[in-house]
Amino acid sequence: MTTRHHITAGFLPLLDSALLVVAREKGFAEAQSVELTLVRERSWATIRDRLAVSHFDVAHILAPMPIACNLGLSAPAPKMVVPMALGLGGNAVTVSAALWDAMAKCGATDDLDARASGAALRRVIDRRNEETLRFGVVHPYSAHNYELRYWLAASGIDPDREIEIVVLPPPDMGDALAAGLIDGYCAGEPWNTFGVLKRSAHLATVKAAIWKSSPEKVLGVNARWSEGHPEALHALLRALYSASLWCAEPQNHGELANLLAGPSYVARPAELLLPALRGVLPIGAGQTRVVTDFFVPNAKAATFPWKSHALWFYTQMVRWHQVEHTAEHQNIAGGTYRPDIYRNAMRSLGVALPSASAKVEGALRTETPVGSSGALTLGPDGFFDGSLFDPDDITTYIAAQLGQ
Known part of the structure; x- marks a missing residue:
C-alpha cells in the first residue's frame, strides 16, 4: 500500500507561489501521494512564525530568510533547510x-x-x-x-x-x-x-x-520536519519539479494566470499575472517591453538550490551590517541550502543536474551548456556592473564591498 504524505505549506499571494499552486491544482502532488494543503498568509513574518511553531511543514519563502533564521537574526527562528528554489527572477x-x-x-x-x-x-x-x-x-x-x-x-x-x-x-x-x-x-x-x-x-x-538568473523565492522547510519526513519531502520536491515543467510551457500560461487569480491564491485579475508569465511587461505610459527571462520556473536549473546563491545573500547581510563575518556564520549560511536533498529527490525522475553545488556568479556571459548528469544549459548570470562573486573567496569579496 502506497504511503500518503500530508503536507501543509504556507504561501503569500504572489506569482512565484505558482509551483505550489500548480502542484496541488493540476494533480502533481496527488501523483506523488502527497495531500498538499496550502494556507495563504499576508506577511513574511507570519510565514516564519508559523514555520517555527510547526503550523507549516514547508513554505514559499524569501530566499535569504531561512539563512537569517539559521543565523539567529530573525525571531522566533526555526532551524530551516532549503532543498529547492521556486524559480529565477520575478x-x-x-x-x-x-x-x-x-x-x-x-x-x-x-x-x-x-x-x-x-x-x-x-x-x-x-x-x-x-x-x-x-x-x-x-x-x-x-x-x-x-x-x-x-x-x-x-x-x-x-x-x-x-x-x-x-x-x-x-x-x-x-x-x-x-x-x-x-x-x-x-x-x-x-x-x-x-x-x-x-x-x-x-x-x-x-x-x-x-x-x-538569480533566485527570488525558495521552498523553506522546518528542519525538524525534514529530518523526520525525508520520503514526504522527496515526494513534494518531485511534485514541485513536475509543476515547474508545466508552468514553463507557454501554452499553459493562460490557465496558470486563471488558477493564480482565484480567490484562494493571488486573488487578483488574471490580466495582472499574464504579463510576467509571458515576459511582456507593461512599463508605464502605455508602453511594453519584452523580458524573456523575467520569471523562469524551470530552465537554467531554476529549481536547483545553489550554495553560491545562499553565500551571496550572506555577503550582503555582512555588507549591510546585519551579521558579523565569521567562518561559523559562513558555514551556517552555505549549509542552509541543500542540493544534496534535491539530488536525492530528483534521481528517480532522471532530471539533468548540475555537477557542482556552487558556481562563480557572473562567469557565464551567454547561455552555456555545462557538464552535468544530463543535458543542461545555464546562464547568462551575474551582476549588471560586471562584477564576479566567487564563493570560494568570500572574505576578499566582502572586503571589496566594504571598501576595505
Whole structure:
C-alpha cells in the first residue's frame, strides 16, 4: 500500500507561489501521494512564525530568510533547510510617475537597463533639495532589499544615507506609492504590474537586469520536519519539479494566470499575472517591453538550490551590517541550502543536474551548456556592473564591498 504524505505549506499571494499552486491544482502532488494543503498568509513574518511553531511543514519563502533564521537574526527562528528554489527572477523596481519623469530627464531609458536607470537616479538625487527619497521592500531579509541596495550602491548611491528604505507587505506597495508615502519599491509580481496599470507607476529596472538568473523565492522547510519526513519531502520536491515543467510551457500560461487569480491564491485579475508569465511587461505610459527571462520556473536549473546563491545573500547581510563575518556564520549560511536533498529527490525522475553545488556568479556571459548528469544549459548570470562573486573567496569579496 502506497504511503500518503500530508503536507501543509504556507504561501503569500504572489506569482512565484505558482509551483505550489500548480502542484496541488493540476494533480502533481496527488501523483506523488502527497495531500498538499496550502494556507495563504499576508506577511513574511507570519510565514516564519508559523514555520517555527510547526503550523507549516514547508513554505514559499524569501530566499535569504531561512539563512537569517539559521543565523539567529530573525525571531522566533526555526532551524530551516532549503532543498529547492521556486524559480529565477520575478521582481522589479517600480517608481512613481513623478520620479520616473525626473529620472527620464536625467538620462533614464525605457529599456529597463539597470546601469542607465541607476545613473539617472544618482543625478536626480544630486539635483533634489527636497526630502530623502523613500523606497519600499518586503522584508529586511529579502532578495528585494539586497538587490535594491546592490543596484543603488553600484550606481554610486548610499542606501543607508541617501535613500530611506522601509518595509511594507507586497500588496500595499502600489497603494503606498499612489498615496505619496513612498517614491518607489522593489517587489514581486503581480505588484509591479499592478502599480503600472492601476497606480500610474513606471518600471525603472528588473531583477533579471540587476542579477541575472538569480533566485527570488525558495521552498523553506522546518528542519525538524525534514529530518523526520525525508520520503514526504522527496515526494513534494518531485511534485514541485513536475509543476515547474508545466508552468514553463507557454501554452499553459493562460490557465496558470486563471488558477493564480482565484480567490484562494493571488486573488487578483488574471490580466495582472499574464504579463510576467509571458515576459511582456507593461512599463508605464502605455508602453511594453519584452523580458524573456523575467520569471523562469524551470530552465537554467531554476529549481536547483545553489550554495553560491545562499553565500551571496550572506555577503550582503555582512555588507549591510546585519551579521558579523565569521567562518561559523559562513558555514551556517552555505549549509542552509541543500542540493544534496534535491539530488536525492530528483534521481528517480532522471532530471539533468548540475555537477557542482556552487558556481562563480557572473562567469557565464551567454547561455552555456555545462557538464552535468544530463543535458543542461545555464546562464547568462551575474551582476549588471560586471562584477564576479566567487564563493570560494568570500572574505576578499566582502572586503571589496566594504571598501576595505
